[in-house]
Each structure stands twice: as structure tokens, then as C-alpha cells.
Amino acid sequence: MVTKSSLKIALLGSLFVGVILSPLHLLSDTSNPLGPVSPDQNAEKLFQSIPAELQNLDYAIYTSNKNYDTERFNFNKRFNVFPHAIFTPTNAQEVAFVLKSLKKNKLDFAIRSGGHCYEPASLSTGFIIDLRNFKTIQPDVKNEEVYIGAGVESGAVIEALGKLDYAIPTGTCPSVGIAGLALGGGIGPLVRSFGLTCDSIKSISFINANGELMEVTEKSHPDLFWALRGAGNGSFGIVLGFTFKMYAVPKASYLELTFGDSWDTKVSAKVLKTWQTWAETLPESINTQLQLRYVNGKSFIKVVALKVGPDKCTEWEKAFSELKPDVKTYGERYLDTALRWAQTPTQPFQKGKSKILMKPITYDVIETAVNYFENLEETEQKFDVAYDFEALGGAVVKGDSAFYPRKAFGWWHMEFYWDDEVESPHSLWCINEFFTDINFHTSKYSYANNVDYDLTKNWLEAYYGDNVNRLIEIKTKYDPENIFHWRQSIPTKGMR
Numbered sequence: 001m002v003t004k005s006s007l008k009i010a011l012l013g014s015l016f017v018g019v020i021l022s023p024l025h026l027l028s029d030t031s032n033p034l035g036p037v038s039p040d041q042n043a044e045k046l047f048q049s050i051p052a053e054l055q056n057l058d059y060a061i062y063t064s065n066k067n068y069d070t071e072r073f074n075f076n077k078r079f080n081v082f083p084h085a086i087f088t089p090t091n092a093q094e095v096a097f098v099l100k101s102l103k104k105n106k107l108d109f110a111i112r113s114g115g116h117c118y119e120p121a122s123l124s125t126g127f128i129i130d131l132r133n134f135k136t137i138q139p140d141v142k143n144e145e146v147y148i149g150a151g152v153e154s155g156a157v158i159e160a161l162g163k164l165d166y167a168i169p170t171g172t173c174p175s176v177g178i179a180g181l182a183l184g185g186g187i188g189p190l191v192r193s194f195g196l197t198c199d200s201i202k203s204i205s206f207i208n209a210n211g212e213l214m215e216v217t218e219k220s221h222p223d224l225f226w227a228l229r230g231a232g233n234g235s236f237g238i239v240l241g242f243t244f245k246m247y248a249v250p251k252a253s254y255l256e257l258t259f260g261d262s263w264d265t266k267v268s269a270k271v272l273k274t275w276q277t278w279a280e281t282l283p284e285s286i287n288t289q290l291q292l293r294y295v296n297g298k299s300f301i302k303v304v305a306l307k308v309g310p311d312k313c314t315e316w317e318k319a320f321s322e323l324k325p326d327v328k329t330y331g332e333r334y335l336d337t338a339l340r341w342a343q344t345p346t347q348p349f350q351k352g353k354s355k356i357l358m359k360p361i362t363y364d365v366i367e368t369a370v371n372y373f374e375n376l377e378e379t380e381q382k383f384d385v386a387y388d389f390e391a392l393g394g395a396v397v398k399g400d401s402a403f404y405p406r407k408a409f410g411w412w413h414m415e416f417y418w419d420d421e422v423e424s425p426h427s428l429w430c431i432n433e434f435f436t437d438i439n440f441h442t443s444k445y446s447y448a449n450n451v452d453y454d455l456t457k458n459w460l461e462a463y464y465g466d467n468v469n470r471l472i473e474i475k476t477k478y479d480p481e482n483i484f485h486w487r488q489s490i491p492t493k494g495m496r
């Protein structure tokens, strides 16, 4: 529970650590005529400055509400932002009402579902429209499809469908919102078998810039349907829910390879090199991740794989047996396998960066990466690090949507986690330093769902490649006044 006094400490701390946490910095991201809220301001005065029709809604959290100080934070506690109010509508009419009022009064807002954005794109010093109450999961086994509300977490989807021996492709962390995941792509343990999360979308329930409810499908609005699947986060409108195609996955096996009890830089380099070659040869039924990690002061490397179907994953033998791994295999119900893959970070402060790799990384970069982990152990750093590689290919290549790097080899995501806010400047400096070392030797593409505000130039091309101009056309058609915006949203024509 965050108390008023701890808020003041957090605020002072944020001023101390500078640009990243400063609410003033975040304010410069917006043009909110109401100005910023600080914990010292009079809540009643602030409340009176909110348009009359938005006061006293029973689906709003105002600064005077007891839970304001917890609800204003996202999953990543690095962002210390004070919105004027958080709206938690329960139906399409309420979403439309709030949106129309904010638009009429020219007030800034952000859209939030699961709150797992890597940067504060779903927070605002104006208002937040939070879709947490859109919690429906309605499977239709006969037609092999499922309606999922924007406020549902990925883990709840895995569980509800897994119990029926069905699945849609989701990500690794169960508390990530299905909405943000699907709108930015969605990479996880079924990605090579069934594609990205967005590739299974059949229709999208959507509130447009005029506050009108639309059903967006390939047939009804092919341009918007294309854009929302890979570039849909907070740029075109508010998504209320999705109908996804779902897949029968009664069985899947899980494989885990580890390589000794203590860190060995040379072995780790060989494992990473071998994994890259192996990942390129796999059938679509096998999905794999290489984990390069530093946790509680110890570095390790691990290969995990999920194979769809009743057979155990034995395909590792030819590639890895020379490296003498410790092997664990489990053949079981998909639901149990997915739970083995699932992971939730426990430290409150985070920073993520990514590369979408069009081809495997070179041996020089492999060496840079593994040497880095040796160094982390030696210098006893206080943060945890996950530099995970996820194989793409397979079904991803067949999809057609705003997710640009369809032919990519893999997704390299780099995450730092730490416990104490005072560690923020050092942790941020460390991840940036590593990224600078590898940046120009890997790929010019980053994953749109790894939002990274350090990308100050060419971030549109980094996320969307050659799709940028088409996305700007579609943005200009559906949101010409740029109502839906955040620091890295799709601009309208003439804004660049």
C-alpha cells in the first residue's frame, strides 16, 4: 500500500533521479489544460476543475478516493504519475460518454487495460480510461472461437481455454493484458505453431474517435483491421474486446535444458550459438526460448521448448548432446505445459528493450552478451537481468497485418528488474550501455510491444518498418484530430 508520505518520498526520489521519473517530464508528454496533480494539491479544488459531467461517476477513481494512490500506478512502479481521475467504465455506453466529454473539453487521456506497458503510454497526467471491467471470456467450442474482453489478463485466457483443451497464442507473463498484447502483436509459447496473438483475431469491438461503437473485421474495415493487429496500441481508438479463433491443443510437451551448476562463459557462448542454428531448423510444432539470465547474483543459461502434440520433444538431442545438458521433459496437458512456461517478475522497477532479429546474431555479439553475464557475477550487481531470445518463423511468416518483421528469425528482449528506486539511475545506465554495444551490430527493428522511449529517432521505422506510411494514412482517416495519442503513437499526415 502506497501511503501519502511514501508518495512524497517517491516524488522527491523521482526528482532526484531526474528525467525518467519526474512527473514534470511526463507532463511535457501531454498538453493537459488542467495541469499536473501533485499530492500536496487540494483534492476538492482539483475535483471541481474536472468537467461537471465527469464528476461523481460511480465508475471513476478520483484523487480523494482511498485507492487512488495504488490505482494510479502501473505494473512497473518506475512511473510516478498523478492523473486527475481514472475512469473504469463497465460498458460501451460509459466508454463512449467519457471519451466524448474528454474530447469536447480538449482533455488529455491514456487508455489502459493490463497496465504492463514498458513505458508510461497507458498513464496520463490528464485522465485514464481503464478497461479493467471488460472481463468476459466466452468460448464457443462448436465454432472454435472465443470472445475476450479488453480487461482480461493473459493467464485467465490460458486457464479458461486450457480447461477445455483449447488455446490461443499468448505471451509469457500471466498478468499482461490481452488487449495490449494482441494490439502490439503477441509473442509466446505457441508463436511458431499458430502465429502471433493478433494473427488469431477475427473481429474487434471498438470505440472510434467520435465515440461510436464499431465491429471491425477484415470485411467491414480491412484497413483498420490490418492496422489494429500489430500497431493498435492507443493510436486508433479504444478496443473493448476481441473475437479470436481458438485452437484445439489437448497435449503439449515441455523441455528444459540447463548447463551445469555454475556460470561458464565459453559453454554459454556455445549454447547460444547452437540454439540459434537449432531454432532455424525446427518444425512449426516446436516453440523455443533461450534464457540468458542473472538472478539473485547468479548467471545462468537455459533452453526451453514447447512442442504441440502428444510426443515428447526429443529433437534437442542431435544439436545439444555434445554440450551434456541436464534434461527435463514433461508430456502433459497443454494447460500444465503453459503454466511451466509462465513467469511473472517480482521486482517493482523495470526497464525493457528489444531487438527483432532478422537473422541470428553474429559470434561477436554472442561473445559480448555472454561476457556481460560473467561481468555481472563478478561485480555483484543488485538488479536481475533477463536477456531472452524467442524463436519466430513458422506460422508468423504466413500472417498479414501491421506487425512488420514477419520474416524475422527471433525476438531478443532485454529486461532489468530491481527492488529499490534508488537503484534506478544505475540500472538504467547499465541496460543502456549494453544496448549501445549491440545496437548497430544486430538489427534496426524493435518490437512495438517493448515500447522504449530511449528510441528518440526513427522509432516508427524500428517498430513498423515499411508499414509506416500505410499506418499514417489509416490514422489520418480514422482519427484526423489525433485524439488518441501518446509519445510514440502513429502520427497523422503532416505531423512528422
Ligand SMILES: Cc1cc2nc3c(=O)[nH]c(=O)nc-3n(C[C@H](O)[C@H](O)[C@H](O)COP(=O)(O)OP(=O)(O)OC[C@H]3O[C@@H](n4cnc5c(N)ncnc54)[C@H](O)[C@@H]3O)c2cc1C
Pocket: 074, 075, 110, 111, 112, 113, 114, 115, 116, 117, 118, 121, 122, 131, 150, 170, 171, 172, 173, 175, 176, 177, 178, 179, 180, 181, 183, 184, 185, 186, 187, 188, 232, 233, 234, 235, 237, 238, 239, 240, 344, 345, 449, 450, 486
Ligand atoms: C513482465 C512482462 C512480460 C511480458 N511478456 C511478453 C511476452 O511474453 N510476449 C509479448 O508479446 N509481450 C510481452 N510483454 C509486453 C506486453 O505485451 C506489452 O507491454 C503490452 O502492451 C501490455 O499490454 P497491457 O494491456 O498489459 O498494457 P497497458 O499498459 O494497459 O497498455 C499498453 C499499450 O496498449 C494501449 N492499450 C491498452 N489497452 C487498450 C485498449 N483497450 N484499446 C486501445 N489501446 C489500448 C495502451 O494505451 C498502451 O499504449 C511483457 C510485458 C511485461 C511487463
